[in-house]
Amino acid sequence: MAPVSSMQLHLGLSILLFSLGTFGFLTRRSGIVVLMCLELMLNGVNLALVTFSNYHRNADGSALVLFIVLVAASEAAVALSLLVALFRRTGSDVLEDFKSLRG
């Protein structure tokens, strides 16, 4: 068996983070936790990008990570304020309770 390189370790961690995030996103009921899982997924992706960027000796992937961080920050701000508003109105942050929003 070939020795495990640091790149494989990094990618493994990335997959682990993404999968954990996905699992949490699909199964947790609380909106706050779902958002946290979303951050986990994003960071899993970020890690993969940085890893490949390093492997290729190319800054493109790293640059993309900066954008993702930016978008993630905005998304977190908007989503959290939505959740806070919903919580104030209904006293709940369970996503299933907001099914009626489908119209």
Added chain:
Amino acid sequence: MEANLTQALRWIVLLPLIGAVLNGLVIRSKNPWISGGLATFASLGAFVVAVAALSSAQGLGEGVSLRDPWFVWMEAGALKVNFSLEVTPITGVMLMIITSIGTLIHVFATGYMSHDAAPWRFFSYLNLFLSAMLTLVLSSNLVGVFLGWEGVGLCSYLLIGFWYGKDENAAAGMKAFVTNRIGDLGFLVALMVLFVTTGTFEIQEILQAVAQGTVPAWALLAVTAGIFWAATGKSAQIPLYVWLPDAMAGPTPVSALIHAATMVTSGIFVICRLWPLFAGQHLVTEIVLWTGIATAWLAALIALTQRDIKKVMAYSTVSQLGFMFAALGVGAPTAALFHVLTHACFKALLFLGAGSVIHGMHEKQDMFEMGGLRKHMPRTHLTFAVATAAIIGFPLSAGFFSKDMILAKAFEHGVPAYLALLGAALLTAFYMLRAYTLTFWGSPRSKEAEHAHESTPVLWVPLVMLAFLSVFIGWIETPVVFHGPELMSEWMKASWYGAQMPVHSEMQHVTEWLLMLVASILSLLVAWVSFRKYRSHGKTAPIYTGILRASEQRFYVDEIYGFILLKPLRWLAGVYTRLVDVGFINGTLHVFRDSVRVSGQVLALFHTGSLQTYVWYLAIGSALLVLLAKGFFG
């Protein structure tokens, strides 16, 4: 010819059109004096231009026509249709009838419609009618004639149903339109046959082709039959006359202008215009003759017992149109067009007189509720009397000359036709005197008749002018024995681009005097009998029995048409509705509708509202995409 003169012709059509647009789309004034005045000036303008064009045209009487090559209307391959206008002597006659009588009727209508809620709509339609009628008359090709032909039909429909609030008025308009469409089919067939065989729609070229004998016989037969069929619709002959009496639902000025003086004579005008086509078609002209005679009789018989003054006038119009067709049938287009001219004057006057009476009687139209109106409405009475004298052929009035000419030509053609027409003329004398006497003589038979009032000058001045025309217009064409002018014959001869047509009579002078005397004396005798009979009619209307009852019920023609035509048609329409409309068209559409609805219902199941379900779709979808890209599915 000077350029400005030929270009003037387009303004005859344009002025009323501009009036219609201004009245109907721009100004829309509820003030009858503004809308009526505008329409009257548009009509007067057309009259002035027409007079100027006719009086300055050189050589019109020698067969030179005045042309305005306005613009190319459509062009496709061999088909090239110009929108060009043309004046020949007979179109000049029609031009004068339409614009002069039209203007007088516009003046009358301004007073008559002064209490209406939407006079602008009325005058817009009326001007539009004038424009269409003038297009019909002036167009140098048959496509333009057809445009005008349809245009006047449209305006007739709009004006009959002008007071559309009442269902029967709207139905009368519909009836007129549909009946005319049945006739128009003949016109279309004639147009197509002419184009196929001559390759042109220009009347001049068509007549030249006919003169050279390049048009096959079958085509001539088809064209003349088609035009005649169309004319029975527009000019209210058997079998398509049924719309005209119902058309009296429109305002009275409309009845006078469209359904007496101008539009209903357009069938006769078109036949006159294309006379060289008809001249050799003895089968068709014989049918025209007997159709005319039958119509003259039938309508006169119905007019004998009608109670509504406008209905009498309507059937009288149908009957007189029958006279004109009979004149065409005996090969005397001159007599036919001459009668169109005189009839336009006195029948317009009769209708306007009836309108004035109806106005004074507060919209009552039953003659058995009138009586004694000569004291209350002296001017209306006098002019109505003049018109009655003219229509029954009182010696030296307008109707005398034209009817005498028709009778003389019929006598030349054959004694049966002559006797039949003489009989119809005597019936005319009877029912006209009946209408006149019941309305104006005796004592008032209702409260309205007692308190009837003379109309305002705007109503009676046109009556007086028409009365002058009804007296004197006949002198333009006098019998040979008078040694007077024979303008109509000369104009007629000059209207076929040099084609030679026998229009002059070679009758012995004694015979001519005799015919004239017989007709006049008999007419006056019958008129006197009728006058005596109805002079002091009682308050109760007569109850007719037997043949007179059938006459009062218009010989059940509408009912017969309803039974043999409308009932099967309705049944057919019902079958069509069930099979094609409901069965096929609706059925196909329902399949589409149901498939959309079901697929919508299925797809709606996926729309749960749960955020995480959607992410599941995303996750599964992405996974499938990756597997697809990796060739997992083969």
